[in-house]
Amino acid sequence: MRAAVARLGLRRRIGTGVLSLAVLLLGLGWVAYKAFGDGFGVEGGVPDWMRVTLAGLTLAGLYFVIASGFTLIFGLMRIVNMAHGSLYLLGAYLAFEFQKHHVIGWLPAVIVSSIGVGLVGLAMYQVFLRWNEGQELRQALITIAISFIFADQMLAYFGGAQHYVEPPSAINGNVDFGIFCTSGGIFGGTCLTFPWFRLVVLAIAIGVALALALLIRRTKFGIMVRAGVDDRAIASASGVNVGVINATSFFLGSALAGLGGSLAGAFLVIAPGEDADFLLKALVVVIIGGMGSLGGAAIGALALGLLETWAPQYLPGSQSNYSILLTFVLLVVVLAVRPFGLFGRPE
Amino acid sequence: MIARLRRRVEAEPAKWINRTVALGIVVFLVLAPTLNAVSDFNLSQVGIRALWTGIAAASVVFLASYAGMVSLAQVAIYGIAGFTYADLVVKLGVSQWPAILAGIATAVLLGFGIGFLASRTTGIYFLVLTLAIGVITFLFYLQVEQFSGQTGLHLDRAPALVGGDTITHPRRLYYAALLVSALVYLAIRYLGRTPFGLALQGVRDEPVRMGSLGFGVVLLRTVAFGVGALIASLAGILSVFFNLQISPSSIDVNQTIIVLSVAVVGGLAHLEGAWIGALLYAVLAEYTQPWAAHLPGFLQKSLGSERYPTWLGLVFLVVVIASPGGLMGLWHGGTARLERRLLRRRAYEGAVTPTGSLSGRRPG
Numbered sequence: 001m002r003a004a005v006a007r008l009g010l011r012r013r014i015g016t017g018v019l020s021l022a023v024l025l026l027g028l029g030w031v032a033y034k035a036f037g038d039g040f041g042v043e044g045g046v047p048d049w050m051r052v053t054l055a056g057l058t059l060a061g062l063y064f065v066i067a068s069g070f071t072l073i074f075g076l077m078r079i080v081n082m083a084h085g086s087l088y089l090l091g092a093y094l095a096f097e098f099q100k101h102h103v104i105g106w107l108p109a110v111i112v113s114s115i116g117v118g119l120v121g122l123a124m125y126q127v128f129l130r131w132n133e134g135q136e137l138r139q140a141l142i143t144i145a146i147s148f149i150f151a152d153q154m155l156a157y158f159g160g161a162q163h164y165v166e167p168p169s170a171i172n173g174n175v176d177f178g179i180f181c182t183s184g185g186i187f188g189g190t191c192l193t194f195p196w197f198r199l200v201v202l203a204i205a206i207g208v209a210l211a212l213a214l215l216i217r218r219t220k221f222g223i224m225v226r227a228g229v230d231d232r233a234i235a236s237a238s239g240v241n242v243g244v245i246n247a248t249s250f251f252l253g254s255a256l257a258g259l260g261g262s263l264a265g266a267f268l269v270i271a272p273g274e275d276a277d278f279l280l281k282a283l284v285v286v287i288i289g290g291m292g293s294l295g296g297a298a299i300g301a302l303a304l305g306l307l308e309t310w311a312p313q314y315l316p317g318s319q320s321n322y323s324i325l326l327t328f329v330l331l332v333v334v335l336a337v338r339p340f341g342l343f344g345r346p347e
Numbered sequence: 348m349i350a351r352l353r354r355r356v357e358a359e360p361a362k363w364i365n366r367t368v369a370l371g372i373v374v375f376l377v378l379a380p381t382l383n384a385v386s387d388f389n390l391s392q393v394g395i396r397a398l399w400t401g402i403a404a405a406s407v408v409f410l411a412s413y414a415g416m417v418s419l420a421q422v423a424i425y426g427i428a429g430f431t432y433a434d435l436v437v438k439l440g441v442s443q444w445p446a447i448l449a450g451i452a453t454a455v456l457l458g459f460g461i462g463f464l465a466s467r468t469t470g471i472y473f474l475v476l477t478l479a480i481g482v483i484t485f486l487f488y489l490q491v492e493q494f495s496g497q498t499g500l501h502l503d504r505a506p507a508l509v510g511g512d513t514i515t516h517p518r519r520l521y522y523a524a525l526l527v528s529a530l531v532y533l534a535i536r537y538l539g540r541t542p543f544g545l546a547l548q549g550v551r552d553e554p555v556r557m558g559s560l561g562f563g564v565v566l567l568r569t570v571a572f573g574v575g576a577l578i579a580s581l582a583g584i585l586s587v588f589f590n591l592q593i594s595p596s597s598i599d600v601n602q603t604i605i606v607l608s609v610a611v612v613g614g615l616a617h618l619e620g621a622w623i624g625a626l627l628y629a630v631l632a633e634y635t636q637p638w639a640a641h642l643p644g645f646l647q648k649s650l651g652s653e654r655y656p657t658w659l660g661l662v663f664l665v666v667v668i669a670s671p672g673g674l675m676g677l678w679h680g681g682t683a684r685l686e687r688r689l690l691r692r693r694a695y696e697g698a699v700t701p702t703g704s705l706s707g708r709r710p711g
Contacts, residue, residue, distance in 0.1 A: 080471050082478075128668070136471045137417060141611055141667045148604050149660035156648055156657075276600035280482040283475050291472070324486045331479065332464060339467040 060305025061205025069256030075292030085279030091261025121254020165265030290344025401622035423484035425583030426598030458576020466568035499594020614673025
């Protein structure tokens with residue numbers, strides 16, 4: 001019967017699919033026209049395009065790190081962790097505090113903050129979420145309440161001011177690609193440059209993606225996680241300690257939020273309200289990619305990161321502050337074709 | 348006649364307890380301002396705030412209890428109504444009532460659009476998608492100066508019908524909000540009994556079966572979302588009357604969570620709970636500061652007078668953990684227990700015959 005229903009809906013599905021594809025191609029075509037329309041030389045739009053696209057890729061990397069934690073937790077336990085944004089912000093504040101007091105260097109601070117946030121998430125899971133397994137709405141409401149308390153407590157203890165984390169001096173400068181150099185001018189010519197630090201973030205994100213893929217596909221832990229995703233009861237009956245797997249995954253997912261926060265502190269602002277902002281990013285990424293899918297999170301992060309940097313650059317000048325609407329358009333375009341995201345499965 | 352009434356009361360005591368309490372509350376709400384039982388400050392800061400927040404929460408409860416959709420986009424929708432109204436009045440100089448109608452119409456239209464998009468998902472996906480839409484709406488008004496920008500919009504006065512300067516003269520607005528609340532309550536109760544409401548509850552419980560029976564599941568959900576948007580937009584207009592301003596922070600994630608928690612604390616399954624939860628919220632918002640100032644010093648930083656969101660979150664957390672049915676769930680559970688006890692006692696007393704044949708055995 002399901003097949004018959006699917007066939008009935010198919011024709012309309014194709015219609016919306018063609019429309020969505022047209023919107024997507026129109027957007028990409030517009031960016032390509034703006035970027036490459038004036039040729040490929042120094043005078044054309046290519047250097048700007050490369051700079052903006054690299055920025056978009058680093059942003060996408062950050063979004064992936066955060067959203068992969070969210071989607072890992074959802075995929076295994078069906079818990080929508082609405083406090084994920086709070087964990088992100090907590091990671092950022094912890095990294096900032098460590099660095100402000102010069103307790104430890106940048107890299108140890110990032111690691112310690114991630115583990116700390118992971119432990120906070122683990123405690124949250126053990127106290128509030130373990131005993132009501134399967135009650136999705138109740139768990140979502142509990143994490144919403146926790147995020148509300150977290151936001152206010154962080155305001156109390158870290159204040160309302162904006163903070164930045166200083167990247168370590170070794171990776172604080174700009175990397176010079178040595179291409180698209182302009183000659184002359186009062187500065188004696190410059191080439192295409194890009195902040196080192198953001199490239200490092202991109203590398204870390206790719207590393208996290210590879211590590212997660214290896215962990216899920218190649219290790220015994222990953223096998224048990226996948227078994228738990230497919231059928232928790234059978235996995236448990238086959239001798240998998242689902243409790244330990246769940247707790248470990250929650251720790252890992254929260255630590256990824258903390259890692260995202262401690263990395264972001266060096267090129268984005270740390271302030272109250274960023275928790276909601278990054279919860280939105282994580283949600284949009286996993287809504288596009290499909291909740292519970294790591295590959296989907298990668299694609300969703302790429303789409304959102306590029307959209308967010310391309311839109312202000314390539315929208316006609318007076319309209320650039322409407323770029324937030326494009327996030328909405330992206331959601332609509334994806335959901336019109338796939339209501340549960342690109343790689344998502346209905347309940 | 349008294350005897351007949353007494354028999355009816357004795358047959359269903361819980362129902363009559365509820366009716367008496369409800370009547371008492373309604374009489375109090377109507378008479379409170381004229382009897383000077385409540386100061387103008389409380390009437391405004393607690394009364395009106397609870398009433399309009401209650402309407403917003405009622406739209407959440409309506410969608411949750413009749414359609415099974417827990418929406419986090421209601422605050423965004425009332426924001427759209429409020430911003431459109433304020434924009435038209437402040438920036439374009441449109442007169443009050445056309446602007447109000449345009450605000451409601453815009454919110455309902457966009458509500459239908461959002462509803463159509465979101466109605467194809469269910470359960471937790473719906474929650475997540477509506478939250479994303481809510482945050483996007485907030486960011487839109489924050490970033491686009493033409494519509495609002497960070498500072499928001501300030502109105503000189505509300506329509507004369509609701510008292511013009513509502514900050515110094517809140518009484519007319521109080522009655523207007525009370526009237527709208529009553530109408531919303533009655534309309535939702537009525538809607539639940541219409542064929543539309545019944546079909547909607549069918550879709551909530553058995554979407555696949557209802558689809559096989561020929562009901563348009565997505566259409567029903569979309570229309571329900573549109574109705575929810577209408578209710579929310581009324582709250583949005585009232586909130587602008589109340590504050591005489593609206594800014595992006597009026598519709599941020601905190602506000603979204605507040606309206607959701609008001610609905611949940613009141614009880615997602617009970618419509619009247621929306622206003623009960625809203626009353627608790629308004630009291631907490633207004634009185635946490637003086638109460639919390641009495642806390643010992645070492646608690647001041649985390650729970651002191653500035654920390655009313657924490658208190659609100661704690662109440663929300665405790666209710667979600669201890670009583671998922673909310674305060675109204677507790678109340679109805681309590682009266683049902685009382686009823687069972689009363690009926691059991693009566694059955695017991697009736698069963699004990701003078702011969703004492705049943706003595707020592709407790710029925711039930």
